[in-house]
Amino acid sequence: xxxxxxxxxxxxxxxxxxxxxxxxxxxxxxxxxxxxxxxxxxxxxxxxxxxxxxxxxxxxxxxxxxxxxxxxxxxxxxxxxxxxxxxxxxxxxxxxxxxxxxxxxxxxxxxxxxxxxxxxxxxxxxxxxxxxxxxxxxxxxxxxxxxxxxxxxxxxxxxxxxxxxxxxxxxxxxxxxxxxxxxx
Amino acid sequence: xxxxxxxxxxxxxxxxxxxxxxxxxxxxxxxxxxxxxxxxxxxxxxxxxxxxxxxxxxxxxxxxxxxxxxxxxxxxxxxxxxxxxxxxxxxxxxxxxxxxxxxxxxxxxxxxxxxxxxxxxxxxxxxxxxxxxxxxxxxxxxxxxxxxxxxxxxxxxxxxxxxxxxxxxxxxxxxxxxxxxxxxxxxxxxxxxxxxxxxxxxxxxxxxxx
Numbered sequence: 001x002x003x004x005x006x007x008x009x010x011x012x013x014x015x016x017x018x019x020x021x022x023x024x025x026x027x028x029x030x031x032x033x034x035x036x037x038x039x040x041x042x043x044x045x046x047x048x049x050x051x052x053x054x055x056x057x058x059x060x061x062x063x064x065x066x067x068x069x070x071x072x073x074x075x076x077x078x079x080x081x082x083x084x085x086x087x088x089x090x091x092x093x094x095x096x097x098x099x100x101x102x103x104x105x106x107x108x109x110x111x112x113x114x115x116x117x118x119x120x121x122x123x124x125x126x127x128x129x130x131x132x133x134x135x136x137x138x139x140x141x142x143x144x145x146x147x148x149x150x151x152x153x154x155x156x157x158x159x160x161x162x163x164x165x166x167x168x169x170x171x172x173x174x175x176x177x178x179x180x181x182x183x184x
Numbered sequence: 185x186x187x188x189x190x191x192x193x194x195x196x197x198x199x200x201x202x203x204x205x206x207x208x209x210x211x212x213x214x215x216x217x218x219x220x221x222x223x224x225x226x227x228x229x230x231x232x233x234x235x236x237x238x239x240x241x242x243x244x245x246x247x248x249x250x251x252x253x254x255x256x257x258x259x260x261x262x263x264x265x266x267x268x269x270x271x272x273x274x275x276x277x278x279x280x281x282x283x284x285x286x287x288x289x290x291x292x293x294x295x296x297x298x299x300x301x302x303x304x305x306x307x308x309x310x311x312x313x314x315x316x317x318x319x320x321x322x323x324x325x326x327x328x329x330x331x332x333x334x335x336x337x338x339x340x341x342x343x344x345x346x347x348x349x350x351x352x353x354x355x356x357x358x359x360x361x362x363x364x365x366x367x368x369x370x371x372x373x374x375x376x377x378x379x380x381x382x383x384x385x386x387x388x389x390x391x392x393x394x
């Protein structure tokens with residue numbers, strides 16, 4: 001092998017560790033909210049949504065977007081790429097005669113408003129950043145619509161604790177949202 | 185300054201207090217600036233929480249497992265190997281081409297025509313086609329990548345007089361790659377062009393041969 005070839009191999013091997021770290025960081029930070037978003041796009045099909053997540057992150061890792069000082073966050077990019085991939089997959093299924101019926105059922109839900117999708121994403125991120133107990137109390141009270149007494153029974157804690165935990169959970173949530181630029 | 189009731193404001197905002205306590209809190213808010221300030225602080229939160237579902241919160245909190253990450257990592261490895269192979273290939277390409285030219289001549293000493301391999305690119309689409317003499321014409325082997333997944337494609341052979349013959353058709357996979365074999369009644373020496381096109385006749389990639 002000539003010198004240029006050796007140099008090329010050396011360069012690629014040398015960058016392997018950094019590449020792995022990039023991939024892991026992408027995964028840790030975005031896989032969760034991205035999966036939730038992808039499931040909206042696939043009509044709740046988790047298998048297909050995981051395919052979308054994998055391809056979105058792989059594509060981003062292979063060809064990261066150019067740094068844009070106006071939009072320092074990677075999230076709008078990920079949303080757009082995931083959206084495009086979900087549509088590609090959807091079309092690919094439609095192109096296969098055997099799956100036409102199924103494709104018609106589970107269409108790609110098109111979220112026209114990227115800003116709105118982004119806000120949902122940030123809410124998920126903020127909730128994810130809360131402590132387990134804070135998230136749990138909000139799941140019980142807000143999302144499962146339980147009263148203070150019911151939540152206390154489910155969580156096995158006194159009613160007073162449900163109230164104070166809800167208070168501190170909301171306070172942490174507000175801070176977490178503010179950190180992400182969500183203020184309204 | 186604090187108020188002992190302040191920590192009930194969260195439950196009040198989420199509407200989970202019993203009716204009697206809720207009314208009491210509403211009256212208290214009219215007179216307590218501390219609790220009013222907490223209420224205003226939280227006012228936008230129920231609206232924001234309503235943007236996502238409980239299931240989405242759970243999905244986002246418990247992301248795809250380690251197995252899914254390994255799947256991604258393996259896909260990244262494949263991409264990396266491909267990239268590495270390509271850079272090695274391009275670096276050594278000039279040397280190899282010279283060597284291959286010599287080998288090709290040496291490998292078919294009996295005078296029968298060797299297979300012809302041609303590469304071509306058009307935008308994102310990269311392809312390589314090998315044409316080889318077969319009993320009743322030619323056999324074509326096409327390797328293709330960069331085609332939008334799900335795209336219907338066909339392989340068309342064009343003769344010297346402009347006659348066209350579809351040698352094969354297929355649908356690109358998710359990865360946009362395909363390896364396709366096709367046959368044509370034309371002898372390799374009569375094949376003027378090979379084209380990969382959509383059913384609507386749009387060229388995806390074009391291999392001029394003569």
